[in-house]
Amino acid sequence: MIPLNDPERPAEFDRQMMFRCLELARRALGKTAPNPLVGCVIVRDNMIVGEGFHPGAGQPHAEVFALRDAGERAVGATVYVNLEPCNHYGRTPPCTEALIQAKVAKVVVGMIDPNPLVAGQGIERLKQAGIEVIVGVEQDACQLLNEGFVHRILHHQPLGILKYAMTLDGKIATTTGHSAWITSPTARQQVHQLRVACDAVIVGGNTVRRDNPHLTTHQAGEPNPLRVVMSRKLDLPLEANLWDITAANTLVLTTKDADPDCQEQLQKKGVEVVALSPLTPATVMNHLYDRQFLNVLWECGGTLAAQAIAEGVIQKIWAFIAPKIIGGETAPSPVGDLGFTQMNEALTLKRVTLHSIGSDYLIEGYLSSPSD
Numbered sequence: 001m002i003p004l005n006d007p008e009r010p011a012e013f014d015r016q017m018m019f020r021c022l023e024l025a026r027r028a029l030g031k032t033a034p035n036p037l038v039g040c041v042i043v044r045d046n047m048i049v050g051e052g053f054h055p056g057a058g059q060p061h062a063e064v065f066a067l068r069d070a071g072e073r074a075v076g077a078t079v080y081v082n083l084e085p086c087n088h089y090g091r092t093p094p095c096t097e098a099l100i101q102a103k104v105a106k107v108v109v110g111m112i113d114p115n116p117l118v119a120g121q122g123i124e125r126l127k128q129a130g131i132e133v134i135v136g137v138e139q140d141a142c143q144l145l146n147e148g149f150v151h152r153i154l155h156h157q158p159l160g161i162l163k164y165a166m167t168l169d170g171k172i173a174t175t176t177g178h179s180a181w182i183t184s185p186t187a188r189q190q191v192h193q194l195r196v197a198c199d200a201v202i203v204g205g206n207t208v209r210r211d212n213p214h215l216t217t218h219q220a221g222e223p224n225p226l227r228v229v230m231s232r233k234l235d236l237p238l239e240a241n242l243w244d245i246t247a248a249n250t251l252v253l254t255t256k257d258a259d260p261d262c263q264e265q266l267q268k269k270g271v272e273v274v275a276l277s278p279l280t281p282a283t284v285m286n287h288l289y290d291r292q293f294l295n296v297l298w299e300c301g302g303t304l305a306a307q308a309i310a311e312g313v314i315q316k317i318w319a320f321i322a323p324k325i326i327g328g329e330t331a332p333s334p335v336g337d338l339g340f341t342q343m344n345e346a347l348t349l350k351r352v353t354l355h356s357i358g359s360d361y362l363i364e365g366y367l368s369s370p371s372d
Contacts, residue, residue, distance in 0.1 A: 077106075080137075
């Protein structure tokens with residue numbers, strides 16, 4: 001059992017326990033899709049007597065692992081969980097019934113589950129069983145952790161995140177196309193960490209030809225996202241880092257009229273090739289939704305980025321800015337032509353945060369349209 005701080009300050013104590021739930025939940029980053037990230041802590045007599053987190057779809061939920069850990073000490077205990085316990089049969093039985101059978105006294109919930117199959121019903125079931133329920137402890141932090149899950153439930157599409165690195169004058173490469181490296185090793189390490197939380201990372205054919213990226217997390221033991229290449233004609237090099245699937249799987253999305261010889265060569269290397277009609281950012285995101293993904297990272301060039309923004313599949317921006325100036329009228333920028341001619345048409349970011357990462361900066365925010 002683990003002793004706790006500030007048991008005489010209930011509100012602060014609840015916050016500490018909810019942050020512990022979030023810490024536990026993050027242990028499964030990138031592994032749970034289409035399920036959310038959930039952690040659970042069980043407390044009795046001001047001591048943690050059980051902990052658990054959901055490791056992946058089809059496996060028991062966080063509450064079940066925490067109850068197993070607590071055993072008989074769960075009787076009369078307080079349970080903390082960052083997402084409302086489920087009250088329906090899916091791949092696993094309802095967590096509400098497990099909590100009721102364990103005879104817990106109180107459940108503290110970070111946020112209500114947006115899934116219509118849950119959506120408050122879990123809380124009501126616990127209350128009907130005589131269990132005290134508190135909702136909304138560190139709700140913003142809980143929603144942030146599972147923003148991809150929430151977006152998928154509400155909009156039937158994965159959360160789209162556009163990531164790019166640019167110089168202080170807004171360039172992602174020189175006039176010759178050279179781009180290695182704009183940001184520092186510290187910032188690039190941060191990108192690798194961000195990929196851990198994503199189920200797929202998308203680039204266009206130009207990025208494969210020009211940069212020959214790996215698109216992995218570069219971290220032993222961490223999950224790698226599915227690497228996705230969009231290419232209409234399959235005019236791709238037959239030798240590229242992305243075709244080495246020993247580290248991570250690669251999916252090439254193309255059209256039915258694409259080069260059959262290239263398709264055959266890629267498939268021989270173990271690369272999955274799928275034709276979509278039409279091949280657009282929107283159809284790609286629909287395909288990835290069908291594959292049960294939550295968070296999709298776009299690391300593409302400016303032309304594809306502009307198309308993805310225009311089609312409404314980008315909700316979040318990760319912009320790394322290096323204190324460098326390279327100039328060049330024809331040097332590429334991170335987002336191509338959106339067709340805007342007036343400044344009041346510009347898309348703005350909401351809920352913006354600024355992070356200092358080594359010598360660089362990361363601006364993180366959410367896209368909004370002029371009508372928002």
